[in-house]
Amino acid sequence: MPFIDHAAARILKTLLSVFFMRTTWLQGPQFSHQQMVHSARRFAQQRDDARADDERVNEAALLAAEGLLFGFYQNRPANTRWTTLVHENKTARMVRDAYQLAALLIEQTDSAQGQDAPAP
Secondary structure, eight states, X not given: OOHHHHHHHHHHHHHHHHHHHTTOOSOGXXXXXXXXXXXXXHHHHHHHHTOOSOHHHHHHHHHHHHHHHHHHHHTOTTOOSHHXXXXXXXXXXXXXXXXXXXHHHHHHHHHHHHHHSOOO
């Protein structure tokens, strides 16, 4: 599976989780399959555009982006429509923040592994 498809599916899963955690009915004017998939794909595309050379950073950034989405929208219950879930201006910031967090995580993990390595 191409990484962008993997990312879009994970983001879609996160958005669905937000709605199910809220026990929101997934029907009527608040719900559109088209909008939900479009939002997930757009977010994944922006994330893919920001890809790093290090695949560990890319995977960590995807996981961080999921956490940012879940936390952000769970803490803003006023967002009840799919059309308001993934705002373009917030998506770019979430992607940037996810990559900053991922790079820091990988850097610290590598640093800790170097410190734990036995001396030659």
